[in-house]
Amino acid sequence: MSPAGIVSASDRFGLYVHVPFCERKCAYCDFYSVEGTGLKERYLNALHIEIARGARRTAAAVAGTVYLGGGTPTMLPPADIERILADIADHFSIAADAEYTIEVNPGSASLETLRFLRGLGFNRLSIGVQSFDGAALAFLERIHTAAEARTCIESARTAGFDNLSVDLIYAIPGLSRSAWERTLQEAVNFSPEHVSAYSLIVEEQTPLHARVQAGIVTPADEEEEAAQYMMTMEFLESRGLEHYEVSNYAREGFRSRHNSSYWQHRNYLGFGPSAHSFWADGHTGEAWRWANIRQLHGYCDVLWRNGSPVAMAEELGTRELVNERIFLGLRSDGLSLPMLTNDLGYELSGEQRAYIHQILARNLAVLRAGTVTLTREGFLLCDEICAHLMVS
């Protein structure tokens, strides 16, 4: 079967818009963004051109999710956010029950702004809380305090958002397990529908990386990181949040539909500097991944000159798609072995089957109806398990 077997013409796709502005860069962040909104008009004009062009690809497909991320989308005035949504609505078919998510950072969105966003049609809010611990927020160089994070969540509820996601970070140097547990407890006190909890990664070319290299900061060791991860899984699952992806937890019915499209190998289109896309064409049998230019100036210039903003594009063959399916499946709902065969025409090798038996025997995974799903212990070793199973 051709790679296009992974997507049927009736599948909905996701739309992502990257808004590359922040008030100030956080020490650990390697998402693409610039400080201040001096270039916002050029960005909005370039985005307008890119969105119009992207619509040509989708033919009769319907978008099931729209996601504005960044950066800090709420650095844009509400009228500009409205302009982006209008552009999307002008060029794409959007499902009537679509999930509309926007990311906000505490301190960047007033109650009035949140009400406006709710009125525009956003029905899901992803709040970059990261921690309720003042020292942790200072270490991360977030622009907000814990008090502002609390106010932001309360304002979101007042504004009418009944689908809230709270982003948190653990394994912060110097943050004890009990301090991390206090942040988890405070988060669940707000009864969020969704929690994303990420381990702090020291990314290259960040101020945090420079401090680690200079010996000023010592990252949490692997044992501490694993202990905090295990604590996170146990804590959130015991409070009714299902662990449905390596770093994501949701109440029933509140999984992120947009991010699930990444993990379930569905099509998505990303717009804006550094945005990524994946598109498998059910008719031609081709599957592509591509990524836009990261730099805002370059992105705007090239679109203004009627050029392509794509910096990297890769056609995916069966081997790449099988590897992605293994990696994405094990990180989330599990790897469906029948779907590997039915969608991609792939049969596991004897070596892969033997390894799956091993991880089942070691209680790192369970097998139900042909789907291999990692246990908590398995999630601790997720990267290692994926590397063993992927095809070289």
Ligand code: SF4
């Ligand atoms: S607010 Fe978010 S995107 Fe902006 S610098 Fe901080 S972590 Fe990065």
